[in-house]
Amino acid sequence: METTQVRLAAYPVGVPADSDFEFATVSLPDLAEGQVLLRAIYLSLDPYVRGRMSTAKSYADPLALGDVVMGGTVCEVVESRSGDRQVGDVVLAFTGWQTHAVVDARHTRRLDPSTAPISTALGVLGMPGFTAYAGLLEIGRPKAGETVVTAAAAGPVGSAVGQIARLKGARAVGIAGGAEKCRVLVEQLGFDAAVDHRSETFVDDLAAATPDGIDVYFENVGGPVAEAVGRRLNRYARVPVCGLVAGYNDTAAAEGPDRLPGFMRRVLTLSLTVRGFIQDEFAATHTADFAREMGGWVGDGSVRYLEDVTDGLDQAPEAFRGLLSGRNLGKALVRVGTDPTSTS
Amino acid sequence: METTQVRLAAYPVGVPADSDFEFATVSLPDLAEGQVLLRAIYLSLDPYVRGRMSTAKSYADPLALGDVVMGGTVCEVVESRSGDRQVGDVVLAFTGWQTHAVVDARHTRRLDPSTAPISTALGVLGMPGFTAYAGLLEIGRPKAGETVVTAAAAGPVGSAVGQIARLKGARAVGIAGGAEKCRVLVEQLGFDAAVDHRSETFVDDLAAATPDGIDVYFENVGGPVAEAVGRRLNRYARVPVCGLVAGYNDTAAAEGPDRLPGFMRRVLTLSLTVRGFIQDEFAATHTADFAREMGGWVGDGSVRYLEDVTDGLDQAPEAFRGLLSGRNLGKALVRVGTDPTSTS
Structure with a gap:
């Protein structure tokens, strides 16, 4: 199995340019015990990632050149060596700007598509x-x-x-x-x-x-x-x-x-x-509340949400620039692959 | 009875100049029922007063031109028409940059010179x-x-x-x-x-x-x-x-x-x-504590304090400039009149 990744090729000066990113397709390792193979459905684009593309001192270490750009994802389990996750499960993960990933099952959280659209785990409920x-x-x-x-x-x-x-x-x-x-x-x-x-x-x-x-x-x-x-x-x-x-x-x-x-x-x-x-x-103090x-509130419509979905991982850099310049209306997402729970 | 006052003559531009202050000696009114005549012993000099010498929007109204410059004082009661204050009492008041004042007794707080030096009511205990x-x-x-x-x-x-x-x-x-x-x-x-x-x-x-x-x-x-x-x-x-x-x-x-x-x-x-x-x-919440x-702490020496005393109300403008430029070591006070409780 292969994954297509978007990596940081250079630290952007000002607005991130296409040349600051590089696309690569690489093989994934076989699953170890406790791991799952994930296929990304939605990728979250977030402003804080721009901060990680800088070596200025911050609350977190910067991305290294060559790192896959970070980001939360909603994924489908396509192979499992964990008793806790079955093929077809939809999970919240943090696999970044790539199409597939192998991760420990304990680093994923299972979503229930019947309670809220799965994309909300990256937005209003995330x-x-x-x-x-x-x-x-x-x-x-x-x-x-x-x-x-x-x-x-x-x-x-x-x-x-x-x-x-x-x-x-x-x-x-x-x-x-x-x-x-x-x-x-x-x-x-x-x-x-x-x-x-x-x-x-x-x-x-x-x-x-x-x-x-x-x-x-x-x-x-x-x-x-x-x-x-x-x-x-x-x-x-x-x-x-x-x-x-x-x-x-x-x-x-x-x-x-x-x-x-x-x-x-x-x-x-x-x-x-x-x-x-x-x-x-x-x-620790507020997650349960x-x-x-x-x-x-989301369930009964008291809180509504908007999403701004861009199709295709290859569009992620341009969608990210749009996010930083305020072009999006609602939560910025990239649909990396088919949403199996979507009826539209 | 007369009082000598230091009034704001002009809004200072930059460091307050002598010409921004004016000295005047005026008669005080007779005491009404409930009032006391006070003789200032110590006058507190405080940085916030510089803010009141400006018409820039702040949390409090500025001084008007001609107003006596504000400030906390420790005073001796020299005449009383209040049952709560006796001649010779030492009180905390807010009579500003002047030698004497007539105020309502309820706007004063009696100090006990036996528990702490009276000047501390303007500093470490004030x-x-x-x-x-x-x-x-x-x-x-x-x-x-x-x-x-x-x-x-x-x-x-x-x-x-x-x-x-x-x-x-x-x-x-x-x-x-x-x-x-x-x-x-x-x-x-x-x-x-x-x-x-x-x-x-x-x-x-x-x-x-x-x-x-x-x-x-x-x-x-x-x-x-x-x-x-x-x-x-x-x-x-x-x-x-x-x-x-x-x-x-x-x-x-x-x-x-x-x-x-x-x-x-x-x-x-x-x-x-x-x-x-x-x-x-x-x-309201912290005064008693x-x-x-x-x-x-002050009584048992756990907290010590320093005072920087200038003698004479006529020296108040210069001492105030010293305060704003950091020349003082400890609480900046002007000794306006004799301290009857002082042994030195």
Whole structure:
């Protein structure tokens, strides 16, 4: 059995170029006891992977040149030497940007296609949904009547943040790029308001959408959007920081003026809480609550989700660039192979 | 009865100049029922007052031109129409930069000179000590074995922060300006290490003093010191922000490069908590614990304090400039009049 892989060929400078990736097809080893052979169905594309394509110090080691690009996957078991997994099982795994992989069965989690579409294990019921749930409830702590603003609101984290905020009685305001995304946020996902950060009237629109100021800003983009939000924060506002995608392709220190002193003055005078987090910090404490509560909300339609599916592993680099530039509407997935549970 | 006052004559641009203040002597009104006439003994000089000399938006309204400059005071009651206060009582009040004042007795708190020197009500047992206590324990939350760094460590907040951190089992490292201050921190106040931020080897010295990185940075200065500390923060570090005195005299946006994106990346990748606070946020919840615990520590010598006393209200503007430029060693006080409890 062979697998086709997408490997890191060079550390990208700025936007990842096609030449930063290389495709290779290699043989897989025979299964050892306890292992399974997996065929990838869905591959998750995530902004944090851009950080791993850099040797800058971070919370995790960078990819080495030649490594298969990392990523969560939903796979079908096509061969098994584990008593816990049968051929045909659908599992959550972390096999990265490739068509097949041999892994230990204990590094997979079996999914039940009858409870939710299997792709949701990479989105609203997976890591992005968990990021939204734990970060909003543990750090943002929205109270009824407060205003919660999330950037990248049409993405899988932001769209969950806004909907959970509403379920907690808060006013949910989404920021997204383009009128179409904003329309979807209000009409399909039930946000109280949505603001297009590409509009020339963005700052005024944000003010109009947040008449009582902002109590929670779920930060996952940074850049000018964050600057505009910062000017509307209320005293004691909380800012969970789970991503800064606007700067992930930056190659040099930004030009002045230096905004850090002004930012710190705002932290001081407004008694702000700015708290970075990586979702795995909350895995031990919040996973069970998330599965029960979020599973219930998705099951009964209280929380909806959007997916942006690209077909074919060969399209992964271009889809990844689209993700980093905000082109996707909903969770960015690559359909690597046929979904046996899909009726469409 | 007359009072001599120091009033704000102009909003300072940069360092407050003599011409930004005006001295005036005016008559005081007769006492109404429930009021006392106070004679100031000690006046507290505090960095936050520089913020009130600006019309920039902050957590409190600015001083108006012509207002007496604000400040906490320890006073003697020289006339009383209140059953709760007798002539000769020593009280904590908030009468500002003036020699005498008429206030409602209920706006004063009686001090017991037998339990602690009366000046401590403006320092280690007053607002600066409370800022250190509440900010460190509620936001910094040092654990035994962790490293706590405080800037302005020879000031009344920083010196208390370091000593409380040690009492909680943490390693206390102070940053101060000059070798003499650093010597005092280690030899008199029991800091584990002290680092001179004016030294050319400051960055290396800080690294040597914090071999296990930094878990809590009590931020009260900002500027280049904060930048150096930031590079040594550990994952999950906490940064209580109670002041930014390095920038209080700044008149324009700092020149580039823009350090905010890098700061936010650090917040994200290290899961930092950056939390601004004004001590009154914790008054309702922490005042009783503070009085009991800190009073005990000061009483038994576990927490020591330094005072920097300037004689004469006419010296207040110059002493205030000294405070803003870090010239003081310990709590900055002006002795406005004779201390009747002092034996020296």
